[in-house]
Amino acid sequence: MSSLMMVGASSAAGKSTVCAMLCRLMRRRGMDVVPYKTLNLSLNSFVDRDGGEMGMSQAFQAWACGLEPDCRMNPVLIKPHAEGRMQTVIAGRVADGSGLRERAFAEAMGCFRSLSDEHQHIVVEGSGSAAEINLRHSDIANMRTARATASPVVIVGDIDSGGVFAGIYGTYMLLPEEDRALVKGFIINRFRGDASILDAALRRIEEETGMRCFGVMPYLPFRLPSEDSLDMGAPGELEGEDVRGAWMDNLDRLADEAERSLDVDGLLSLMKDSTA
């Protein structure tokens, strides 16, 4: 088994999409790959065949892998409802009581292990930003998951909203040293225009952090199922009869672009090196 994890410099950096793309690319190469995300904070959920509730983005990533969605792919789902109250779903079912966080993490690692028994490769997605220093001790979804699963980590940054170099550099620098050792590189997402104007800046971030840039993804207006309520009503094309088919067509178009814009072989070799 081997795994690779994508974390975000901000919440809507495009982690889910990059993970779905990677799942799709690996599937197209005939690889046995499964998606995984410890924790989703979302109201957009899906129900698997056995009635287990899970995040929509992992369901979508499962389809990208040619798999049936399974709530083990997203063992913890937190659904905010009125006034700061949250409903916690663990392994597909609503959970309550005390000590939820540690219970959830233990359960999540169990799910990860059982997926790794069944599949060769796991594409892991982080949650929100990986460097929320105020949450360092309570965050189970990002570096704690990376450490526990020994996954190499790539940071995804959204250039469309500005400040991406600062976001990626800051995310790396604010991580404790032991975590930094797991972080191998970064991807710039949603760029509009001629990417060559970024070259000098990318080299500088590589030099200052020792991370590697795995590419610059262009901004493409193809709509995918959105997990994040911030994206609601985002513009983009979607065509066809069955929306799942339409999403998958769009994902294939993104994956085609990723073959051109990202160092896919480099990303896959990161994964190979992690083989336990």
Add this chain to the structure above:
Amino acid sequence: MQWVKEEVRDELKSGHRGPDESCQYHPCHFDGQDCSWCFCPFYPCHRPELGATVVSKRSGEPVWSCVDCEFLHRQDVSRAARELIRGEGIEDPDDPRLAGIFDELIARFNTRAKALMVLGATSDAGKSIVATALCRVLSDMGYAVAPFKSQNMSLNSFVTRGGDEISRAQHLQALAARMEPDHHVNPILLKPKGDAVSQVVVEGRPYADHDVRSYYEEFVPGEGTAVMRRNIEYLMRKNDYVVMEGAGSPAEINIYHCDIANMGAAKAAGADCILVVNIEKGGAFAYAYGTIMLMPEEDRSMVKGILINNMRGDASCLDEGIKELEGRLGVPVLGVLPHLDLKLPKEDSLGCRDIDGEGAVVAVIRLPRLSNFTDFDALELEGANVRFVDDPAELSDADMAVIPGSKNTIGDLEWLKGKGFPEKLRELKGKVPILGICGGYQMMGDRIDDPLAVEGPAPSSTEGIGLLRLSTVFDSREKSTVQVEGEAPGGGRLRGYEIHMGRSDRHGHAPLFRLKNGDGWRDEGCLDEEMMLMGSYVHGLFDLPAFRAFALSMAGKGPKDGEGDDHDDSVEEGLDRLAEAFRAAVDEDALLGGMLGALR
């Protein structure tokens, strides 16, 4: 130069003159200039900030030149000079006491403002709203404040009283600062035209078209930098504070050396900088840390504080993170601003937001290059439900359909046709009111001719939607930018502004508005009451209650109560609430003591 002496002698004996509108050269310096001292009684002063020694073309000798000096043309300076000269009873231009009077005027008036620069870690950090809050807070303290943003990319522009085009955000900040905005507050405006090209508006007027590369390689190092510097200088001389706003992120290290919007401007003004980060999008600590650490060391020391913006819920959960950030950077976090729901105009087209009212459903077509969507903010005052739609089917249950302004009428008309909007609009004709504004108005006509390729890459002639008997031609590159005032249908007051290229000829329709035109009136727009069709070039047409009432009553849903509110009042209320929230959230000692403390 004896004749100059005689002119000065006359001036010394005369009274205060104010602006001399009768002079053929007026205004030779600026609108509202004082003309009492057309010839300076203190010439030559040899103060380097007011003039320079040049070589005379005529004599070849060095001579003191102060053609651009505005000091004595300021009303306050001019009046004080008159008082002092009267007080001493000076009538002779060679009187040695004039030198002492000049020194006193310099000491009293030739001061430079303190500048603050509000930077953002990302584009949507909330720079603009923080700068707006600072303008109001400082104005409330009794200071003369001006906003400034050297370069703005936005399609939401505003036209000043002088006919200059500036961004909406700086207009709002000027309102917050209680100053009359002119082009100095936003001397460079970039209006995206599509295909990565922007129209560059300099000091209120169209200057040139540039793509990203030519903008940074040609415009910025030359004219751009000069424009930024001279407008900062102008505002610094006239105010106690200049509240500057950066653009995007200051840590775009690929364009750092040619960035005149962020640290370039801050350095020109010697500004203290505050960095704003948006906590809602995640990664705020990382972005704050990265932004400051990626700056060169000498710039880093100009950043005096960090503001965390847009916090929902209890801010104390950030304490641990704030402490660590402060420790690592040595820069204090000045406060945590809560998420505020303020009814203030937005600038960025990404912020075009639906308004969830219970009243009339107003469907605004979301054109790809939609401009001036702030036109619809005022409908919130009537409880309207404003939706931005991109599918003709979404017009079906609307009480009113609007085709808004566009930066590219012909391109967006093609988009509209591709989507099937014209058929839907023709189907709705006579059933619900249809309003076209500016570019949308042009689209409602029969034809749009562009013989000079003003809009597109080649000359073209395009069929319109055909709702109005109207033809538009882009027969010149001239851009019309003007504030207007007049009457809405029924006679109520109307106020707004026009920004467009091209002119439209109306064939047979009644006009929608009557606008003041010099001493008389002119007709503007089209109105077909029976078919409920309306079109106009006027932006801001909903700002005052009269036209809102007219349009919404046509939609079968009158305003929520008899008397509509003035949009201006609600903006004022929003600004005061914002300043209040800012004062409550920000550590005033840190901000006011440390940063604003250097008061004269």
